[in-house]
Amino acid sequence: xxxxxxxxxxxxxxxxxxxxxxxxxxxxxxxxxxxxxxxxxxxxxxxxxxxxxxxxxxxxxxxxxxxxxxxxxxxxxxxxxxxxxxxxxxxxxxxxxxxxxxxxxxxxxxxxxxxxxxxxxxxxxxxxxxxxxxxxxxxxxxxxxxxxxxxxxxxxxxxxxxxxxxxxxxxxxxxxxxxxxxxxxxxxxxxxxxxxxxxxxxxxxxxxxxxxxxxxxxxxxxxxxxxxxxxxxxxxxxxxxxxxxxxxxxxxxxxxxxxxxxxxxxxxxxxxxxxxxxxxxxxxxxxxxxxxxxxxxxxxxxxxxxxxxxxxxxxxxxxxxxxxxxxxxxxxxxxxxxxxxxxxxxxxxxxxxxxxxxxxxxxxxxxxxxxxxxxxxxxxxxxxxxxxxxxxxxxxxxxxxxxxxxxxxxxxxxxxxxxxxxxxxxxxxxxxxxxxxxxxxxxxxxxxxxxxxxxxxxxxxxxxxxxxxxxxxxxxxxxxxxxxxxxxxxxxxxxxxxxxxxxxxx
Numbered sequence: 001x002x003x004x005x006x007x008x009x010x011x012x013x014x015x016x017x018x019x020x021x022x023x024x025x026x027x028x029x030x031x032x033x034x035x036x037x038x039x040x041x042x043x044x045x046x047x048x049x050x051x052x053x054x055x056x057x058x059x060x061x062x063x064x065x066x067x068x069x070x071x072x073x074x075x076x077x078x079x080x081x082x083x084x085x086x087x088x089x090x091x092x093x094x095x096x097x098x099x100x101x102x103x104x105x106x107x108x109x110x111x112x113x114x115x116x117x118x119x120x121x122x123x124x125x126x127x128x129x130x131x132x133x134x135x136x137x138x139x140x141x142x143x144x145x146x147x148x149x150x151x152x153x154x155x156x157x158x159x160x161x162x163x164x165x166x167x168x169x170x171x172x173x174x175x176x177x178x179x180x181x182x183x184x185x186x187x188x189x190x191x192x193x194x195x196x197x198x199x200x201x202x203x204x205x206x207x208x209x210x211x212x213x214x215x216x217x218x219x220x221x222x223x224x225x226x227x228x229x230x231x232x233x234x235x236x237x238x239x240x241x242x243x244x245x246x247x248x249x250x251x252x253x254x255x256x257x258x259x260x261x262x263x264x265x266x267x268x269x270x271x272x273x274x275x276x277x278x279x280x281x282x283x284x285x286x287x288x289x290x291x292x293x294x295x296x297x298x299x300x301x302x303x304x305x306x307x308x309x310x311x312x313x314x315x316x317x318x319x320x321x322x323x324x325x326x327x328x329x330x331x332x333x334x335x336x337x338x339x340x341x342x343x344x345x346x347x348x349x350x351x352x353x354x355x356x357x358x359x360x361x362x363x364x365x366x367x368x369x370x371x372x373x374x375x376x377x378x379x380x381x382x383x384x385x386x387x388x389x390x391x392x393x394x395x396x397x398x399x400x401x402x403x404x405x406x407x408x409x410x411x412x413x414x415x416x417x418x419x420x421x422x423x424x425x426x427x428x429x430x431x432x433x434x435x436x437x438x439x440x441x442x443x444x445x446x447x448x449x450x451x452x453x454x455x456x457x458x459x460x461x462x463x464x465x466x467x468x469x470x471x472x473x474x475x476x477x478x479x480x481x482x483x484x485x486x487x488x489x490x491x492x493x494x495x496x497x498x499x500x501x502x503x504x505x506x
Contacts, residue, residue, distance in 0.1 A: 129181025209356015399476025
């Protein structure tokens, strides 16, 4: 023991001299423990072995925490609000373009001499594009930064929109809608990445809740604007309007947005001038555009993507069927059909803001009651249970109210419930991804968006066929059945989520 004592005394004196700095104290303590653990004279052999094992674990945790948890840049409230507002408004663009021309499908059918199924391909192909697009945009934004890829996407979006306005046939319109969709897909996933960059955990639920208002408001105000414009100024004017909005959004992001991705997380530029030779060289670290799909090797991601697909598909079933169900049954004009989407939109807004604040309150309350302990990500999912139950009843109500010719107010109330419950579930899923994949939230959100939007594209294609073959009531009973499967997935994640994550991450 004699040969160890001077070292302990020295370290202890150092510890006293640095008592005002808690971090230094912890490092000094670890240094003392290292000295003790390596002395053969301190303990009998078996006791020393056990002690060493415990010490090395403690040291490993400290060193790992220091190495893998870089300080997140702290932004002012005004900057956080500004970035959130910009990305939220940009996030409206895709869903707005997706739904704006739905009330105009009859006018498109008339001008291009085609049927409803063919005209609805312009909706389906757009959904396919905003399913594939996030894979590319998320990969680029996670590798090289957020800002300028958002601007680039708005340029592509504007070009596709001009092409739609100038289309001379249904085939050209379908191709231009594909390009338009690819451009519009970026803000929906890059926005989640920006939130994870600038917001602390305690504010993330509210931020995501407010952000999702934008993408979910698009399908609501889109049909309203589209209905009136197509009726009074023609369907081509819709795409000129979208072009102007895309250009404006690109300019606003370029001027007012900062790059939020931490430089330490970025890859080298794909083409850069060599410091040694001065020649342009390709980087050896090029991102894989389909790397986002690798998240599907995680069981929890597969389960939540499946659940999100059921939710989004059911939502688009209502959207695509509205003109030929509620519209025809109530003898509504094109503009009046657009107004019926207000109900589901109000549900979106109330559900988004309410669920975001509730989520943060419950998470922060958990931390207070557990001495600052970080809550499990599954706590965010528990908050969605009510919405998962309500949407089942709401879809059944929607289908059978229409089938039995209930008053339109009853149908719109059912759709309000669908909107409120749907957005609360999406917020819970997004929060779960942000907490379980820090630093890769844009990529995993892109994976989720790809799966759910492709399912929505399939839904938009088969819903008219289901309505013709089995009727409105049975069609929405089918979609309610999918929500029951989603509820089972949610319950499994709540109770077995930690075990699933432990298995799938190992």
